Amino acid sequence: MIDAARDALRAFVAERDWAQFHSPENLAKSISIEAAELLELFQWNADADPQRLRDELADVLTYCILLADQIGADPQQLVLDKLEQTRAKYPAEKARGRSEKYDQL
Known part of the structure; x- marks a missing residue:
């Protein structure tokens, strides 16, 4: 499962020549930013829109997988x-x- 996601992300990044922007520092920043967006869904109440929750969680996971790949680690x-x-x-x-x-x- 993770291998398929990692491979799809690698292809996506390569098609756009974005690897140049994916330093560990930048990816770590992106994880934090996306995690804050995930948390924002719960800012005023405990009920988050399920689709928005999935979208923000996917963003966090995406950057986590990219960072693991960048440092040569298996998530x-x-x-x-x-x-x-x-x-x-x-x-x-x-x-x-x-x-x-x-x-x-």
């Missing part, structure tokens, strides 16, 4: 590696049903 492996780290910080038997930070469990 799926990044998530799995981080999940393993988080699993160690938040053991289920201590963290279940709690929202405290790991150092306060």
Whole structure:
């Protein structure tokens, strides 16, 4: 799934010669900007338009995939590696049903 999205994004970027603008710094900025647009959907209430929510989430994911590709990382492996780290910080038997930070469990 991620490979197909990455390959489609690579083709899209190449067709437009946009790789020149996709430094890690610029992509990280774009993630933050798009994440703010995603958050804006919830600015005044908890109900966001479902299509706008999907569109903004797609923008965030797009830039995340592009950044991972730019730094030579596999997005799926990044998530799995981080999940393993988080699993160690938040053991289920201590963290279940709690929202405290790991150092306060």
